[in-house]
Amino acid sequence: MTEDLKFFNELTEFLLQEEQTNPVAAPIPTDQLYSTLDLYLNDEPSPDEDFTQILTGIIKSTPKTASASFFNQLYGGRIGKATLGDLLAVMLNSSMYTYKVAGPHVGIEKTVLHKICDIIGYGKDSDGAFAPGGSMTNYMAMVMARDKFDLTIRNKGVHNKMTLYTSATSHYSIPKNASFMGIGRDHVRFIKINSLGEMCTEDLEVQIQNDLTEGNQPFMVNATAGTTVLGAFDDIQSISSICKTYNLWLHVDGAYCGSVIFSNTYKHLVKGLELSDSFSVNAHKMLGTPLTCSMVVVKDKQHLHQSFSNDAEYLYQTADDEFNLGKTSLQCGRRNDALKLWTLWKSVGTNGLEKIVDRQFEMANIARDYIIHNSDYTLYNFEESISVCFNYKDINPKELCTALYDSSQLMVGYGTFKEIEFVRLVTINTTLRKADILNFFKTLENFVSQKLWMIGIVLSA
Secondary structure, eight states: OOHHHHHHHHOOOOOOHHHHHHOOOOOOOOOGHHSSSSSOOOOOOOHHHHHHHHHHHHHHSSSTTTTEEESSSSSSOOOOOHHHHHHHHHHHHHOOOOOOEEEEEHHHHHHHHHHHHHHHHHOEEEEEEESSSSHHHHHHHHHHOOOHHHHHHHHHHOOEEEEEEEETOOOOOHHHHHTTTTSSSEEEEEEEEEEEOOHHHHHHHHHHHHHHHHEEEEEEEEESSSSSTOOBOHHHHHHHHHHHTTEEEEEETTTTTTGGGGGGTTGGGTTTTGGSEEEETTTTTOOOSSSSEEEEEEEEHHHHHHHOOOOOTOOOOOOOOOGGGGSSSSOOOOOOHHHHHOOOOOOOHHHHHHHHHHHHHHHHHHHHHHHHTTEEEEEEEEOOOOOEEEEEEEHHHHHHHHHHHTTTOOOEEEEEEETTEEEEEEOOOOOOOOOHHHHHHHHHHHHHHHSSSEEEEEEEO
């Protein structure tokens, strides 16, 4: 093991050097992947020299998600204390379903979840759980909402036309989860959005009333705190009022931007969050922990037990079920995802988490300011979002982003809103500085001016 740890440190040093010298890895075309890298599994062991060469080759070709040139997804960067926690979790190899095998790590997870409940104002009866990604935390909330509406569904299955409501720009996991849980994709109602990408509460109420008239059974509304393209925040207070009128479960999907709860400057974006029934948030996004670190918290913990508890004498062999997390979890065997958030939080404090969140908005403001003061750019989104959407010189954004990636210049994605396609620059990397944002635009502009790519015709400088 000592030799393996030494080898790991050598590979880590190689990765860190690669991030500096080659921040955007040269992509391997899919039809050349297996001929470029030796990924095959053989009957005989690989010699040490070959094994090292293969691993370094994989590192060179893997997208550098921690580099200052990675703006492609809703995560990025690397924070030392959070990475430390994740590495410790690997070494300790604790499974989080029982206190008997996880020990103090159960207390660590419960501390994190209860602190989040306190911050958003859920009260003493609240609790939460970790799950592998935001899609699954949304799924847990949807299952709890379903079971609250009709507890017999757990045993007898769905036998009514139940309907749920979410904005037209909400996460794709909502209809997918509806198919998993027996509700059906066709019973998801997509609510109209306004010019800022926020759910229109007027349309929400109209669709609920239509379903009631048709004999359907509304049971849940999913609001979004940070839509995946524009980073928009639905009006939780207004939606909550409608949910109370029709006795609907209100879930807030904060997977992307729910971490604004830590910021005194930006927590108004989720005003009324305490009125929701459940809330999901991903620390591997705005808080910068390694993937994955996804949580769902619920105002009344009885719903976790009702939907996810199942007895297993061979497994649960300690008396206090409050510390047997498998009884409130989606999974049985589960890695320790709480430790990396706890080590980060413990090391920087809640005030440090606030600084991490605020920096992302600061970087987004720098990017927007640059775009506004440069006539070659067109801005498409609004203030108080860390998704900065723009176009440059009327160039097709999909082709521009693809060309930047193919040429190993930048990794940045594109998106669409109301049939307008644009580049989507996400400033979620917690290590970014002003110089990195300005370098992004300089790299893009130089790339275009040097005629390094073509869109039907060669662009003039």
